[in-house]
Amino acid sequence: MSKIPVIEMFGPTIQGEGAVIGVKTMFVRTYGCDYRCSWCDSAFTWDGTAKDKVTLLEPEAILNGLLELAGNNFDNVTISGGNPALIGEGMAELINLLHARGIRAAIETQGSRWQDWFCDVDVLTISPKPPSSGMVTDWDMLDNIIDRMRDSGRETCSLKVVVFDTVDYQYAKQVHQRYPWVPLYLQPGNEDVTEEGDISARLLARLEWLFNLVIADPGMNQVKVLPQLHALIWHNKRGK
Amino acid sequence: MSKIPVIEMFGPTIQGEGAVIGVKTMFVRTYGCDYRCSWCDSAFTWDGTAKDKVTLLEPEAILNGLLELAGNNFDNVTISGGNPALIGEGMAELINLLHARGIRAAIETQGSRWQDWFCDVDVLTISPKPPSSGMVTDWDMLDNIIDRMRDSGRETCSLKVVVFDTVDYQYAKQVHQRYPWVPLYLQPGNEDVTEEGDISARLLARLEWLFNLVIADPGMNQVKVLPQLHALIWHNKRGK
Numbered sequence: 385m386s387k388i389p390v391i392e393m394f395g396p397t398i399q400g401e402g403a404v405i406g407v408k409t410m411f412v413r414t415y416g417c418d419y420r421c422s423w424c425d426s427a428f429t430w431d432g433t434a435k436d437k438v439t440l441l442e443p444e445a446i447l448n449g450l451l452e453l454a455g456n457n458f459d460n461v462t463i464s465g466g467n468p469a470l471i472g473e474g475m476a477e478l479i480n481l482l483h484a485r486g487i488r489a490a491i492e493t494q495g496s497r498w499q500d501w502f503c504d505v506d507v508l509t510i511s512p513k514p515p516s517s518g519m520v521t522d523w524d525m526l527d528n529i530i531d532r533m534r535d536s537g538r539e540t541c542s543l544k545v546v547v548f549d550t551v552d553y554q555y556a557k558q559v560h561q562r563y564p565w566v567p568l569y570l571q572p573g574n575e576d577v578t579e580e581g582d583i584s585a586r587l588l589a590r591l592e593w594l595f596n597l598v599i600a601d602p603g604m605n606q607v608k609v610l611p612q613l614h615a616l617i618w619h620n621k622r623g624k
Numbered sequence: 625m626s627k628i629p630v631i632e633m634f635g636p637t638i639q640g641e642g643a644v645i646g647v648k649t650m651f652v653r654t655y656g657c658d659y660r661c662s663w664c665d666s667a668f669t670w671d672g673t674a675k676d677k678v679t680l681l682e683p684e685a686i687l688n689g690l691l692e693l694a695g696n697n698f699d700n701v702t703i704s705g706g707n708p709a710l711i712g713e714g715m716a717e718l719i720n721l722l723h724a725r726g727i728r729a730a731i732e733t734q735g736s737r738w739q740d741w742f743c744d745v746d747v748l749t750i751s752p753k754p755p756s757s758g759m760v761t762d763w764d765m766l767d768n769i770i771d772r773m774r775d776s777g778r779e780t781c782s783l784k785v786v787v788f789d790t791v792d793y794q795y796a797k798q799v800h801q802r803y804p805w806v807p808l809y810l811q812p813g814n815e816d817v818t819e820e821g822d823i824s825a826r827l828l829a830r831l832e833w834l835f836n837l838v839i840a841d842p843g844m845n846q847v848k849v850l851p852q853l854h855a856l857i858w859h860n861k862r863g864k
Contacts, residue, residue, distance in 0.1 A: 396839050397835075397839060398835045398838070398839065398849060404848075405645070405848070405850065406809070406848035406849045406850040407846065407847070407848050408838055408839060408844065408845050408846075408847075455842070456842050457839075457840075457841075457842040457845065458845055459845035459846055460845070460846075569646070584824060584825070584828055585824070588824055588856055588857055591853070591856075591857060592857045592858075595637075595638045595857065598638070598648055599636050599637060599638065599648060599697075600697075601697075602695070602696050602697040604648065605648050605697065605698055605699040605700070606647065606648075606699055606700075607647070607648075608644075608645070608646035608647050609638060609646045609647075610645065610646040610853075611853070611856075613831070613850075613851070616828055616831075616851075616856075617828055617831060617832045617835065
């Protein structure tokens with residue numbers, strides 16, 4: 385079956401992080417994850433608390449839903465999760481439908497699973513999870529994914545590591561040394577994804593901390609350190 | 625003569641804006657500008673107040689100065705001004721010296737002058753100034769520069785427009801419609817470049833304002849809206 389479990393669609397909004405930071409995009413969140421990161425900012429996509437919000441949709445219904453929400457007011461769709469890489473044929477179809485309308489697809493996944501449609505994605509972000517997440521990286525799988533993306537000859541793939549502490553930073557460095565030819569984005573972690581109100585001062589302090597680590601480190605001359613712009617502006621609100 | 629008038633060199637720090645936002649870089653600021661933007665955040669590079677700080681340096685002396693400041697702790701140098709495009713042969717030599725050491729050169733200029741070395745720059749940012757600046761765009765010159773960059777076949781050129789108000793926004797849109805194939809970055813203006821203390825709340829409010837203009841505008845589906853990260857973190861301090 386080619387249906388996709390969707391827990392939310394929203395937009396247009398601005399992509400707040402990573403390789404296409406700052407661009408207008410729609411968001412589609414798939415349900416289900418093979419990870420359980422301790423600090424996940426979208427735990428409702430896998431922890432069961434919002435299971436009644438999940439709908440199984442054909443790729444065409446997703447496209448129609450996006451067009452209903454935004455008409456012609458977008459050229460980019462970001463598919464996040466959960467882990468969209470748990471989904472096979474349906475995702476390949478959705479990407480083809482988007483491309484047929486001239487819409488670009490950006491997908492984020494943690495690098496725990498390969499899908500052949502990775503090679504069709506316009507902006508593929510592989511975001512392996514650092515030690516603070518409580519997850520353990522499957523390096524063989526990650527090697528395999530990065531190798532295949534390299535072999536595809538398309539420069540559409542980047543890495544992103546969220547950094548909460550110096551142990552995570554060392555992990556990010558290990559990722560960079562293992563795949564030096566892949567653009568690497570570092571992003572300070574949001575240490576309280578439930579705090580209400582304006583959290584920008586706390587987030588900017590962590591960005592400065594991460595800036596200073598990179599500034600002092602000759603092994604990190606080419607990485608990019610970026611905040612989550614949406615969290616700076618809209619804080620911990622959902623659907624922005 | 626191939627000497628370059630330099631008013632400051634500093635770093636390493638993090639590039640806070642534009643196409644290579646987030647990357648570690650050294651900064652070199654050249655003295656002198658053919659513009660007098662009302663809100664210029666680096667007016668000391670042309671208004672005479674810091675004229676005694678200017679030194680005329682051979683390209684090799686600039687490279688040596690950067691190496692003294694930072695050793696091997698950088699792979700990128702950003703050359704800003706003032707308008708670096710006022711400088712001819714010396715800048716071509718500096719770029720060659722940087723490249724010979726594997727260092728990438730990013731240069732920002734307003735698009736009022738052409739230099740042949742534009743084609744050698746790794747990251748060329750053309751930043752035409754909107755009406756709020758008080759400057760008038762020479763569209764023939766800008767067309768000429770964008771055409772030549774296109775003919776060079778290198779995808780190293782992007783446009784950046786600082787936006788203070790809705791008139792500036794319409795100007796940015798005009799730039800985008802004129803050169804739709806060139807990546808365009810929008811950046812909210814900093815309305816008080818002399819204010820001391822933490823200005824991040826004011827800057828984030830302007831970023832949200834600009835996000836919302838783009839979100840609502842189907843003619844701006846592909847532009848990127850980015851803040852000045854250095855101003856969010858280090859506010860109006862110089863040399864960061």
